[in-house]
Amino acid sequence: PTSIMSENCSVCNDIVPDEEDEYVLCSVNNCGLHFECAGIAEQTWTRMGQKRRCEWKCRRCSKSLSGNIQDLIQKVHEEYLLNIESTIKKQLITHTKLVKDEIVEQIFTSIFFWQSR
Numbered sequence: 001p002t003s004i005m006s007e008n009c010s011v012c013n014d015i016v017p018d019e020e021d022e023y024v025l026c027s028v029n030n031c032g033l034h035f036e037c038a039g040i041a042e043q044t045w046t047r048m049g050q051k052r053r054c055e056w057k058c059r060r061c062s063k064s065l066s067g068n069i070q071d072l073i074q075k076v077h078e079e080y081l082l083n084i085e086s087t088i089k090k091q092l093i094t095h096t097k098l099v100k101d102e103i104v105e106q107i108f109t110s111i112f113f114w115q116s117r
Contacts, residue, residue, distance in 0.1 A: 010058065011037035021046070027054055028061035 009016050009023075010031035016023045024038040024045055025031070035042045038058060045053065 007032075009034050009037050010060070024056065024058075025053070026056065026058040026061055028057050028064075031058060033058060 007015055010026070010029070011033055014034070016032040016034065023032045024035055024040060026033065035045060048056070
């Protein structure tokens with residue numbers, strides 16, 4: 001981990017130790033947390049390796065990112081449904097016009113046929 005921006009734990013607000021291997025660091029907001037506050041055992045943190053520790057997110061940031069992803073998925077889904085609805089309406093209008101034109105043509109053909117008899 002790099003140096004923390006705040007000297008206080010972002011969960012309990014108590015002071016975080018100065019030594020880098022004595023706290024957990026969130027990769028999103030760069031906040032330091034006590035192992036217990038982060039809900040992770042010190043041994044687990046140590047075994048994670050540098051790359052995974054640099055990508056670790058606290059619960060608050062994980063939930064926030066998860067919520068943002070869910071919001072984005074919902075918006076994309078809504079846009080997709082609106083596009084489908086718009087396409088169906090356009091096709092319905094086109095087909096309705098074709099059917100009306102066909103009916104009108106049939107009526108005129110019938111009228112012309114009956115008048116010519």
